[in-house]
Amino acid sequence: MREETRNIQELSYEVLFSAPDKDGAVVSIRVHRLVKDALTRIAKEEGLDGVSELVRHIIASFLLSKLNVAKPEPKILTPPMYVNINVNKTVRGVDNAERELAKIKIEDKVEEAYEFIDKYKRGLIRVTGNNNYARKIRRDLAEAIALALKYGLEDEYSRLKVLLNEVQLLLD
Secondary structure (H helix, E strand, C coil), rough: HHHHHHHHHHHHHHHCCCCCCCCCCCCCCCCHHHHHHHHHHHHHHHCCHHHHHHHHHHHHHHHHHHHHHCCCCCCCCCCCCCCCCCCCCCCCCCCHCCCCCHHHHHHHHHHHHHHHHCCCCCCCCCCCCCHHHHHHHHHHHHHHHHHHHHCCCCHHHHHCCCCCCCHHHCCC
């Protein structure tokens, strides 16, 4: 009787769920074929290796509750950290003249957008239904954003994004 008590006390969480190869013991039971089919299906759904692993988990869970075996403290994992790195790719070999021309085109589109927004705020322009001029301004700003990205013009890009959002709000 004393040896049984000692064996029960030696049960640990790891021992209950382990399957030792050579020094382990085999527990064999005969069940109805339908029971085995049901256990096979459940094991597959649970992502276990087979009926043996499922039965081992069932027995371990029963013994955990019956013998009050202490579960190990869960390991605290820190949540993963995500780092967002923006890499601005500049086109190598871009002619300074092309870059300056892009800046001028962008500046023209920015001025036109500011004029449109100013006229809207003063009530000189109403944006209703299918306003082609407002859509043209939005399309021009989108094209200017593409130019700013192409030539690595970060200041212009951020200014254009704000303007595009304002125009978009007027269209909604």
